[in-house]
Amino acid sequence: MKRALAFLTFLSIWAGDATRASAAESEREIVVIVNPANTMNAIDRKFLAQIFLKKKTRGPNGESVFPADLSASSEIREWFSERFLERGVSAVKNYWQRNIFSGYKVPPPEFDREEDVTNYVRDHPGAIGYVSEPSKAGGTKVLSVDE
Numbered sequence: 001m002k003r004a005l006a007f008l009t010f011l012s013i014w015a016g017d018a019t020r021a022s023a024a025e026s027e028r029e030i031v032v033i034v035n036p037a038n039t040m041n042a043i044d045r046k047f048l049a050q051i052f053l054k055k056k057t058r059g060p061n062g063e064s065v066f067p068a069d070l071s072a073s074s075e076i077r078e079w080f081s082e083r084f085l086e087r088g089v090s091a092v093k094n095y096w097q098r099n100i101f102s103g104y105k106v107p108p109p110e111f112d113r114e115e116d117v118t119n120y121v122r123d124h125p126g127a128i129g130y131v132s133e134p135s136k137a138g139g140t141k142v143l144s145v146d147e
Contacts (some may be wrong), residue, residue, distance in 0.1 A: 006041065009041040015107060016042055023063075024066045027092055027132075028073055028079050028132075029132065030076070030079055030080050030083060030084070030131075030132065030135060030145075031130060031131050031132065031134050031136070031137055031142055031144055032048065032128065032129075032130050032142070033117075033118065033121050033128070033129050033130065033131060033137050033140040033141065034121060034127065034128050034129075034140060034141050034143055035121055035122065035123075035124060035125050035126060035127050035140065036070060036122065036140060036141050037125050038059070038061075038063070038126070038128075038138065038141055039061050039063075040059060040060065040061065040143060041143065041144065042143055042145070042146055043060075043143050043144075043145055043146070044145075044146050045145050045146060045147050047060070047082055048084050048128075048145060049084050051067050051084070052067045052069070052084070052108065053092075053095065054067070054087060054105045054107075055134050059126075061098065062120075063125075063126055063130060064126045065126050065127075066124060066126050066128065067108040067126055067127075067128050067129065068106070068109055068111060068117050068120045068121060068125045068127055068128065068129035069107070069108045069109065069110045069111070069117075069129070070110065070112075070114065070117060070130075071109055071110045071112050072074065072093060072110065073091050073109070074112075075131070076131070076132045077089055079089070080130050084145070085100075087110050101129045114131045114132060114136045115136070115138075116128070117129040117131060118137060118138050118139070119142055120124070122138070122140050123138045124140045128143075
């Protein structure tokens with residue numbers, strides 16, 4: 001009986017930790033940024049995913065779009081991929097491998113630091129990227145993402 005009670009106590013503590021971790025994951029902020037000259041103020045989540053998978057190459061305004069990604073080892077990229085692309089980084093990598101092999105598309109450029117993404121987006125009309133918080137958006141335009 002004591003073992004069963006101890007096991008149930010462990011499960012309830014573990015479940016509580018998992019619930020808190022899950023809530024913390026959902027509260028993480030991803031800030032989508034574009035070049036300051038871009039006329040968009042908001043973007044649909046599904047459209048954003050299509051841009052980063054290069055299924056769409058033009059924004060709603062008809063201008064070319066150029067996504068910029070963080071490196072595959074970035075925790076922020078993992079959050080972005082799971083939340084907006086609805087797949088993990090490894091699944092996205094597999095998607096790009098198939099596209100490269102078929103000669104169809106190449107992945108967006110990858111940057112090691114958020115600052116590099118911000119600089120690329122700021123310096124390239126049509127560029128779109130993401131950072132972990134608004135303070136890292138320096139000189140770019142922040143878009144709201146419609147879920």
